Amino acid sequence: MVHLWQLRAHRPRHAGLRTTSWILLWAVACFIPSPTAAAEPVEDTPLKKAVLIPQWQPQAQFAGFYVAYQKGFYRDLGIDLQIRRGGPESPSSHLLAEGEADFGTMFLSTAIEKRAQGLQLVNIGQLVQCSSLMLIAKRSSGVFTPPDIDGKHVGLWGAEFQIQPLAFFRKHHLKITPIPQAATVNLFLRGGTDVTSAMWYNEYHMILNAGINPEELTTFFFFDYDMNFPEDGIYCLESTLRRDPDLCCRFVQASLQGWRYAFQHPEEALDIVMSHVDEANIATDRVHQRWMFNRMRDLMVSRDCGAVVGAGRNAAATMIPTPVDSEFGNLDPTDYQRVAQELQAAGVIDWIPDYGHFYQGCVAAHEN
CATH class of the missing domain: 3.40.190.10 (Periplasmic binding protein-like II)
Structure with a gap:
């Protein structure tokens, strides 16, 4: 499959930079390792430590991350990951801002609001394509x-x-x-x-x-x-992406690999989810987590939200048997503008952050 690596440069704010600086920046950007190279297992190299904070407590909403951790996908790509326990007491945007986490998940609407308020969040992978x-x-x-x-x-x-x-x-x-x-x-x-x-x-x-x-x-x-708001995405600070774009790319790749593996092995994925749920003493059961897992797959793997919604009206709906979208993980600019405009109309934000600055996609499509 085609691998996509996209890292957009921001306009420098220092008027004194010379033209040669731009040329150097262009040259460096051209030689950033491609996702194909980044996907190679890392050997004889110290693991890079990183922290992920999901936006809520352990549940099937985050199955792909737990699976990637349990199966060693992060370590395979050179990341020593810690997954912190999210929830209302640990908002992901706050932990990112305070430097207590490197990566976090949150709704697109939340991230746009925080960016408009001055927190330099960037979306490096959009997971949920359809509003739930x-x-x-x-x-x-x-x-x-x-x-x-x-x-x-x-x-x-x-x-x-x-x-x-x-x-x-x-x-x-x-x-x-x-x-x-x-x-x-x-x-x-x-x-x-x-x-x-x-x-x-x-x-x-x-x-x-x-x-x-x-x-x-x-x-x-x-x-x-006509009010589809994509929800869960993967975020980091702009400074994190600029400091170590390779780490960000590897994190997204391993996470998407975890989700794909979970979709292909749902019962094993549920076993892993329930181990995290039990450790956190969350009041739920496997039946409910299976429903959540199936619906998360529906919301994530298809851009045909009409089909997803149609299935949602069937209480007995199981997983939609469509393959994972080849562009799974991308943020569509039309979806971004729709959400941002609604936020502005509601008075939540005064201005709309530029899509090209907000979405710094680092997406690699893996073979199923």
């Missing part, structure tokens, strides 16, 4: 179409997760009563809200497990309304 954030209502509440949400009590998470719902409400001229939503869907199940926020790979399955049939629910997938 959704709204769910019980049909018994009389909600069947967007206009039916007008005047309803809607459960909303924190600011990061409100961007799409609020844009959805603006688009359909809806006035709702926002209700703060906790980590569970218990308030919705007990009738405390008419509509709840949910992730397709997580809370939606919890609602089904609570005994509610899919036919009893009205689901609003944002992709259906």
